[in-house]
Amino acid sequence: MDIAPPATGAADGTVGKALDVLDMVALHGRPVRFSELLAEGRFPKATLYRLLQTLTNQGMLAYDPERQSYAPGMRLVRLAHSAWRQSSLAPVARPHLDALAALVGETVHLAQLDTGQVLYVDKRNARQPVEMFSQAGKVGPAYCTGVGKAMLAFLDESELARALTRQSFHRFTQHTLASPAELTTELTAIRARGHAFDREEHEPGIICVALPILTQGNRVLGALSVTSTTERTSLTSLEALVPKIKETAARIAAEAESWRFPEQDTKGGR
Amino acid sequence: MDIAPPATGAADGTVGKALDVLDMVALHGRPVRFSELLAEGRFPKATLYRLLQTLTNQGMLAYDPERQSYAPGMRLVRLAHSAWRQSSLAPVARPHLDALAALVGETVHLAQLDTGQVLYVDKRNARQPVEMFSQAGKVGPAYCTGVGKAMLAFLDESELARALTRQSFHRFTQHTLASPAELTTELTAIRARGHAFDREEHEPGIICVALPILTQGNRVLGALSVTSTTERTSLTSLEALVPKIKETAARIAAEAESWRFPEQDTKGGR
DNA sequence: AAACTAAGTTTCACATACTGGAACCACTAG
DNA sequence: CTAGTGGTTCCAGTATGTGAAACTTAGTTT
Structure with missing residues (x-):
């Protein structure tokens, strides 16, 4: 809903292309026809065809001959399980999120950084019962969300540089920081202060406070935020939290660190 | 815990290999070192190295330079989300599962078929609160579980044939059907009867009834089962459910059909 | 400190297996 | 029957991926 064209980096090799196709299918959010994918113009007909075939053979996509359309496959669902368990903070953070949500009584988000984008991995709504995976998994822009800025602010220089290239700087509201320059200034402030705000930068009326989740060595693992509306509360009272x-x-x-934990988003330089 | 070596079909092309590597990492269930993967002997050193590198570049894996290990990456988590939402019955079935679990008061499973294996996509424990994704995602053998047999029984000939090749027929208990012949006979019975049992075929003391979830056109979407123990109940009383x-x-x-729904596990013939 | 070993990375000649334009098929519509 | 759309297959050319082997780092041992 927010998110610009996948901004796929230089797709290396066949594998890269295949994964792009996977993304394309997944992004559509419903079974897609060959022609729809073709229309995206990313690949020539034959190539796209072959890639789809391969992915289908591999069970990463499923083809419905009746409707002639492709959808994410069961193998991907299976992978989903281990990915979720191992690589997201969600399982570790769950009880802590619960506690926090209960304490503050507002919507709480847990996010991580994926290729310069914010990936919401878990969430607690103020009142409703925990509705887990269905809520999580959304992606959003990093430069205009509390969690996004909180994480960006604590990246080291090279990581930040890379993340910045991935931003597309669309002006969502009149408060959106719509340039790298503005953003960088803000990030410095956040780094000094230790927490970030969202001052209706993404959606009017929506505000939040966010803090990064850092390792001992100040590596960014993710971020937490508490969100509310201008009607219900103010930045100042949020800051009290x-x-x-x-x-x-x-x-x-x-807990994450004492357990095992992988770096995310840091690829070998090359 | 049950599941034999990934039984990877003829890995076609580079993409296939890359995906195999993904599986290898995911299966390990914790950050893995290069050498551990190498030790599996599936790929020569250099090849494995390059594949890991590619996957890491693509964000499908994450490399932690500190611990020198690989884990599933954020991009995979993101893909996982859409896969889960679109291609599993879970989101559609959730309220119905809740209702059924409440009604019968026993453990309820929702499963789908993935390459001849049973994939549990959701589950309700008799008492405990819904612990969603953390429970789901497990895979198990099809030939000796209620859900597995229920689904196999309603596949058409060619699908069944393909699924059968994927089974490894390990004798878990003395009741396990350990040959294609025995299984085929049982499947005919199930097809006629409309539901399948698990008569302690997988684990001693564990029994269940299972029914397939079929479309109008009798295509297999998944299966439901109610599981219990020989101590608490009997097959006859389970059958009453x-x-x-x-x-x-x-x-x-x-609901699944009226919505959109993809075929799973049916690849183009070739 | 030199001599091993284990783990990870890079090279390079070779051929596999990916590419994509174009031709082909199967429908449906005009 | 002809045109058109949506999907599948061919095939020569070559880009890409292959993997044995050589090479770097660490980390141990003597």
Whole structure:
């Protein structure tokens, strides 16, 4: 809904292309026809055809001959399980998120960074029961969300540079920081302050405070945010929650680190 | 825990190999070192190295330079999400599963077929609160589980033939059907009867009734099962639940079909 | 400190297997 | 029957992926 064209980096090799096709299918969010994918113009007919075939053979896509359309396959669903468990903070953070949500009574987000984009991996709604995976998994822009900025602010220089190239800087509201320059200034402030705000930068009326989740060595693992509306509360009162959030973040970090934890989004330089 | 070596079909092309590597990493269930993967002996050193590199570049894997290990990457998590949403029955079935679980008070499983293996996509434990994704995602053998047999029984000939090749027929208990012949006979019976049992074929003491979830056109979408133990109940009393389960299956099928629905596991013939 | 070993990375000549234009098929519509 | 759309197959050319082997780092041992 927000997110610009996949901004696929230089797709290396056949594998890269195949994965792009996977993305294309997944992004559509419903069974897609060959021609629809073709129309995207990313690949020549024959090539696209072959890639789809390969992915289907591999069970990463499923082809419905009746409707003549492709959808994500079962193998992907299976992979989903281990990916989710291992690589997201969600399982580790779950109890802490619960506690925080109960404490603050507002919507709480847990996010991680994926190729310069924010990936929401878990969420608690103020009231409703935990509706897990169906809520998580959304992606959003990093430069105009609390969690996004909180994470960007604590990246090291090279990581930040790379993340910045991936931003598309669309002006969602009149408060959106719509240039790298503005953003960089803001990030410095956030780094100094320790937490980030969303001042209706993404959606009017929506505000939030966000804190990064950092390892001992200050590596960014993810971010937490508490979101509300201008009607219900103000930035100042949200800011009062910072200590609580910080504590939660610290707990999650400690646990994640004491367990095992992979770096995300840091590829070999080349 | 049950599942034999990934039984990877003829890995076509580079993409196939890359996906195999993905599986290898995902299967390990924790960050893996290069050498561990190498030790599996599936690929020569250099090849494995390059594949890992590519996958890492693509964000499908994440490399932690500190621990020198690979884990599923954020991009995979993201893909996982859409796969889960679109291609599993889980989201559609959720309310119906809830209802059924509440009604019967036993453990309820929702499964689908993936390359001749059973993939559990959702589950309700008798008592405990819904612990969603963390429970789902497991795979198991098809030939000795209620859900597995229920689905196999309603496949058409060619699908069944393909699925049978994928089975490895390990004798788990003394009741396990350990040959294609025995299984085929059983499947005919199931098809006639409309539901399948698990008579302690997989684990001693564990029994269940299972029904397939079928489209109008009798295509297999998945299966439902109610599981219990020989201590708590008997096959006969489980059989009494069949009508309820059937009804739930029908509801799920109707909803899934009226929505959109992809075929799973049916690749183009070739 | 030199001599091993294990783990990871890079090279390079070779051929596999990917590419994509174009031709082909199967329908449906005009 | 002719044109058109949507999908599948061919095939020569070559880009790409292959994997044995050589090479770097660390980390141990003598």
